[in-house]
Amino acid sequence: MTLLPYLLAAWLFLVGLYGVVTSRHLVHLVICLSVMQSATYVLLLAIGYRSGKKAPIFTAGVPVKVGAVDPVVQALTLTDVVVSVTGVALLLALVVEIWKRAGTVDPDRLRRKEL
Amino acid sequence: MSRNVRLGLFAAAGAMLAALLVWGFTGLPAFGDFQGEYGWILNDVAGHERHVTNVVASVVFDYRGFDTLGEEFILFAAAIGVALLLREARDDRERPRDEVRSDAVRAVGLMLVGPTVVVGLYLVAHGYLTPGGGFQGGVAVAAGVVLLYAAGRYRAYSAASPHGLVELAEGAGAGAYAAVGVAALFAGGLFLENVVELGTRGTLASGGTIPILNAAAGLEVTAAVVLLLHEFLEEVMYPA
Incomplete structure (x- = not known):
């Protein structure tokens, strides 16, 4: 079952994509997009995992020889989370604007002229 | 495109994408057996090269510090973008109707404001020693400020964090990060090179420029989150 963590990432991505495709509300769509992005966190952390190793924090009493999981993917995940949050904030601001101009946030009801 | 056509397309494309992903994943290193050299090396050397105990922090604010500079500016640009999109001339003399009626929510919520901010500041301050850091702690500090709104009134939130x-x-946080990078140039190093005295490992005075960049990130994140919520909340409190 060593493939399971990777399959979780694939599942999160696909289930988020399903939400985006079938969405009837733009706020729901933005949240689905952030679910898709969560797949990348799971994938990054799963790749950097080393069996039996702990977090890469070597406080007093933890010898470096013990080893740890990969710190680089963890740093990348941090960047990933920040970028996701900023993206969601901008998209939600756009949704507010769309609501003001078109009076609807159902993607199926939006028409070009209303925007 | 009708819903059914769209669902049919998704079913076909999604199945293909799923197959492609599974095929790709079988070629990845087995779970728990990652052998990337870079991570091994950093775990070994970060302690004596940079005098920090949290290797992730040394990657974020030093080894890949340039990457984080970009990340800071993404956050800065997004906060400014939201402000540009949502900010309008509003009449704030109107009284927003947002008072929390439950005494229990008010009491517990407002009691938690101080502790939340302190925990956030602790997370920022110890980011390069224990789990935490400017990004994580910054969000916690902002959460403390937001509690003023959630358990109290929008007016209180607004007064505690003037625009x-x-x-x-926000500008100072992003600017300070870049300024540390430029300062390294004047000190004879490379951009963002760690040129400050490294200090004693395991204490707050360690890591050279890492604590400075960490604090700049904390300030930037706190301000950006508070600013974002300001813009969204004003949208609700003072509808145009």
């Missing part, structure tokens, strides 16, 4: 001050803090 001008928050914007100044």
Whole structure:
């Protein structure tokens, strides 16, 4: 079952994509997009995992020889989370604007002229 | 495109994408057996090269510090973008109707404001020693400020975080990060090179420029989150 963590990432991505495709509300769509992005966190952390190793924090009493999981993917995940949050904030601001101009946030009801 | 056509397309494309992903994943290193050299090396050397105990922090604010500079500016640009999109001339003399009626929510919520901010500041301050850091702690500090709104009133939130001050803090956070990078040039190093005295490992005075960049990130994140919520909340409190 060593493939399971990777399959979780694939599942999160696909289930988020399903939400985006079938969405009837733009706020729901933005949240689905952030679910898709969560797949990348799971994938990054799963790749950097080393069996039996702990977090890469070597406080007093933890010898470096013990080893740890990969710190680089963890740093990348941090960047990933920040970028996701900023993206969601901008998209939600756009949704507010769309609501003001078109009076609807159902993607199926939006028409070009209303925007 | 009708819903059914769209669902049919998704079913076909999704199945293909799923197959492609599974095929790709079988070629990845087995779970728990990652052998990337870079991570091994950093775990070994970060302690004596940079005198920090949290290797992730040394990657974020030093080894890949340039990457984080970009990340800071993404956050800065997004906060400014949201402000540009949502900010309008509003009449704030109107009284927003947002008072929390439950005494229990008010009491517990407002009691938690101080502790939340302190925990956030602790997370920022110890980011390069234990789990935490400017990004994580910054969000916690902002959460403390937001509690003023969630358990109290929007007016209190607004008064505790005046627009001008928050914007100044946001710019200062992003600017300080870049300024540390430029300062390294004047000190004879490379951009963002760690040129400051490294200090004693395991204490707050360790890591050279890492604590400075960490604090700049904390300030930037706190200000950006508070600013974002300001813009969204004003949208609700003072509808145009």
